[in-house]
Amino acid sequence: MSTSEPLDGTENLAEPWDELEARPLRSPGPQVATAIVPRSSISGRSLTAVVAIMTFLAALTAGAVMMVVSAASDWRSDVSREVTIQVRPVSGRDLEADVRKAADITRAVSGVADVRVYTKEESARLVEPWLGNGLALDELPIPRMIVVKLWNGAPPDFAALRQTLAAQVPSASLDDHRRWIDRMRTMAGTAVAGGVAILLMVLLVTILSVTFATRGAMATNRPIVEVLHYVGATDGFVARQFQRHFLKLGFKGGLIGGIVAIVLFGVLQAMNSWLAGTAGGDEAEALFGTFSIGFSGYMAILGQIVLMAVVTALASRQTVRSTLKTID
């Protein structure tokens, strides 16, 4: 607009702003533009707390699932590297000879790293907790164990070994622990499915919370939205003003929840180290591994922080856009 001549100095009318015109012009406003939607109009604290709690729960779930999967994988690999052969005493057969024969047959199979026959004394120790000590094994039909260690990555042909043992040592039976491995696989799968279900619920709760908070913010800021429309703002522009706030809130909440979770896992890991060697520490380690979620676990938590921020921003954008359709 051409404004070469101020309007204020015209004709003989009293000029209410003339005297003010003489004052030196101040430089305009703050250098950083004020947010069009004021931050104080959005119930930020409660939403940040909700997102922080949800991120913490999501990180806890992910960490727990990763620990279970890792522990199950360790157990599985330990168990699958070892098989046992049980030789039962059968009347009319020489138990010692059967044991030696079964061990010899097994040693000859490719993929077997080591074969160890439990002695009578070792077998007695195995049943000692139930039957007490000082047993005369010859008087009891206690089976003898052969522990077979396997090479990694090249498992023997268990079916052929089982067949050979059945033909030559009918009293021997091979246990490759398949049943346990399958159970552990199922358990780990169930833990992962449960974790994914909890994560989905956490995301759903976050989306619902953000939706309600956005609706509240939209209602509070409706006069601003109307003015924006009057000056020619598109719905996309208006949505961006809200989305900017909610992205920040989501990131802040996610960061708080994620950091608390990282600290918690760090403390658990440190406690695990301190308690190593004690009875309780060993039990916990046997069950849960080292309580460490590892580099990938920490990366997963960082990913969840970003995910929460993005979900918060997208949920608010969607809510703003659907609300704007009702405002003309």
Next chain:
Amino acid sequence: MILFENVGLRYGIGPEVLRDLNFRIDGNSFQFLTGPSGAGKTSLLRLLFLSLRPTRGLITMFDHDAATLSKDGRATLRRRIGIVFQDFRLLDHMTTYENVALPLRVLGKDEGSYRAEVVELLEWVGLGHRIDALPPILSGGEKQRAAIARAVIARPQLLLADEPTGNVDPNLGQRLLRLFIELNKTGTAILIATHDIALMDEYDARRLVLHEGRLHVYE
């Protein structure tokens, strides 16, 4: 520029509040819209500002059929129209400068490209000293001038003003009228909705008179 043909408007299932409106607003024209309270002035302004759709008839704005415009299309067209509300509608958390610059910010312009222009306009309307002031501490007349500055900063082709002198004393009312006349001289078509007969007598311009929902045009 704007053409109304047999336009009618009703709210819900109520009676028609505007009936058979036929008129045009040409570029660079000046007109008053008047009529008794409740005659439909604000409804007609809302039709002109695309915040209401007519229940019948055809509105052509800047060669576009208003009925076929998308929501974003209406927003784009509104950028060619400036509006001054009776209650100003300034954003209380933003300074006078930021309020006036809002339409340019909405257009996505960089602040550096419009800062001088906004300051110059504020100076022109006598608000050079109020650049950093928030609206709650401005007087009624200052708010009115800030609202006018915001309406014209993006150089609209049409300026709509709803009772612009309703909240100010007669002296200031005359000053504001003079401001509108100057804006008109710079090429902006002006439509002032008012029931202030004295104000209309100040300037010889076309009058659109609403009475019982019908429009009578006095050239």
